[in-house]
Amino acid sequence: MNDAEEDLPSAPPEPGEVGLVEPHDFVCPQPFRFESGQTLPGFTLRYETYGHLNAAHDNAVLICHALSGDHHCAGIHALTDPKPGWWNNFIGPGKAVDTNHFFVVCANVLGGCQGSSGPSSPNPHTGRPFGLAFPFVTIRDMVRAHKLLCDHLGVSSLYAVVGGSMGGMQVLQWGIEYPTFVRRMIPLATTARESAQAIAFNEVGRQAIMQDPEWHHGDYPKGGGPRVGLAIARMMAHITYLSDESMDLKFGRRKTAGVATPPGAATPSSRKPSAADAGSTTPASGTSAAYTFDVQFEVESYLRHQAESFINRFDANSYLYITRALDHFDLTAAHGSLEQAFAGVEAATLSVAFTSDWLFPSAQNREIVLALLRAGKRASYAELSTNLGHDSFLLESEELYSLVRGFLTR
Amino acid sequence: MSKLVEKRTVDMQIIGDWVEPASRVLDLGCGRGVLLDYLQQTKQARGLGVDLDFQKILGCVRRGVTAYQGDMEAFMRAFPDRFFDRVICSRTVQELADPAAVILEALRVGRALTVGFVNHGFWKNRADALFRGRKPRNPVYTTEWFESRPANPVTIDDFERFCAAKGIGISRRALLRGDWHTPCTFRPNLFSGYALYDLAR
Helix, strand or coil: CCHHHHCCCCCCCCCCCCCECCCEEEEECCCEECCCCCEECCEEEEEEEECCCCCCCCCEEEEECCCCCCCCCCCECCCCCCCCCCCCCCEECCCCEECCCCEEEEECCCCCCCCCCCCCCECCCCCCECHHHCCCCCHHHHHHHHHHHHHHHCCCCEEEEEEECHHHHHHHHHHHHCCCCECEEEEECCCCECCHHHHHHHHHHHHHHHCCCCCHHHCCCCCCCCHHHHHHHHHHHHHHCCCHHHHHHHCCCCECCCCCCCCCCCCCCCCCCCHHHCCCCCCHHHHHHHCCCCCCEHHHHHHHHHHHHHHCCCCHHHHHHHHHHHHHCEHHHHHCCHHHHCCCCCCEEEEEEECCCCCCCHHHHHHHHHHHHHCCCCEEEEEECCCCHHHHHHCCCHHHHHHHHHHHHC | CHHHHHHHHHHHHHHHHHCCCCCEEEEECCCCCHHHHHHHHHHCCEEEEEECCHHHHHHHHHHCCCEEECCHHHHHHCCCCCCECEEEEECCHHHCCCHHHHHHHHHHHECCEEEEEECCCCHHHHHHHHHHCCCCCCCCCCCCHHHCCCCCCCCHHHHHHHHHHHCCEEEEEEEECCCCCCECCCCHHHHCCEEEEEEEC
16 A cells, blocks of 8 residues: 555545454563553453554554543454444544544453453463452553554554543543654643542542452452442443433433332322322322332333343452542652653644533543643643433544544544 | 635735744734644744634644644743743633733733734724614624624724723734735724734833
């Protein structure tokens, strides 16, 4: 492929689909030293790639996933899959990250539980899961491990690194750690310094897990463990990804089917319960269902469903490790100041924040860009008006697509 | 329309002449980044734009112009003194609620400040008000009053009085006639259609 053929078209073609994809495992046989000083004799990263690496090996776009994400960001594993990868709307032929032009790489983070080495991986010394014997993981460890994967794939430099939330932290860390390797950074809905509020939410989640009697200090069999604690952690965290407005629009005060309206909020035709209603099957008997702690509101049912699906795919210890990695992320403390942190950055940056994101508010995203600019770097900042909260970065938005496409074309 | 595009180019050429090669330029109210793109192409300027509107930032990013979406005053407060070689405020002052605050802050973060504006003291604009009794409308300000642009019209006399009152030095000025091309030397507040100033503290 020569340079002329690599020119990007001005009008994007009709978007297509990545289609069937399969995960791969990169097994690194070399010892890996974590920031904590702990080591592993080697590690595994599960990853997927879409598109083709060009002859110059410089068209790779690395996608960094968030806390509960994984390597499967686009396409499907089987025709029967109910849902495609988590960022399928964003990645594919003709999409914002165009797989006709870019070689897209996404890997599960170190410390994760979707195929990469983490606390649920078998400890070669015991044959049982590592549990808390797994080394502490930082965002920088995740990035350093992924660099080894990029080297393994023969990538000579990254055309761009893209990610939201915890993925955005990795993006910034990439630009700092490997300045000559990273040409563009797209951090979305993120922060350079985990706030007290975000740490507080993480701590509540961890306490829910660690107070579950099934946790056993992290020593539980695969598939077992603190399912209740993990479910509660997920329910609570999920609220922080939404917004008051979006929850009101999506659920309002709607009831799940079969739950009667309690009296007081009743329509004029209904009446006060009387002794005659007791034990009867008249509508008033539904009133008793309203005075239980079973699911009544749609929002409760939604959170329980989210929790249920999460505990079937996520490991509680990984949740502890990764939330701790988020807590420890503080580029200001690590480098003295944010300007110093970014002093060596060579990449151009496009930062995008979302007005309704209260977990990583726009001010924290602005601070990243202002520090990059003060450090003399090229950094653009845009803000999208959405009502969907922190999860906005994942949602379908033509404005976001155009912006990212425009930035990647330059 | 083509006349308007031509006028825009004249404005850009003068600003381009004033910009030192490879300097760090901040454009307040950068729009879609046309001016910065021009300065990057012709002067190898290191440009940065600020605008409130997402679509403008999108236009800049597509052009390869670095841009920041947000309030220009809050943006400038985040920078140390004399961080930029030049700040440009081209056809922006007439939209500002507190132009003095913006101009003084721009003179703090910039070594020089270029301000360009349509002179509302130009005789045609006065005639609009005098004979038609209506808000001036011309090829630049095409809108009715209820569409509300400009918000805070300025004349050459207004601007020079402001500079004198604040002790702001005018190092260069380009006052152009109604064609926005020929220099205007006689009673510019009445006969100049467009004014460009280069300021320093």
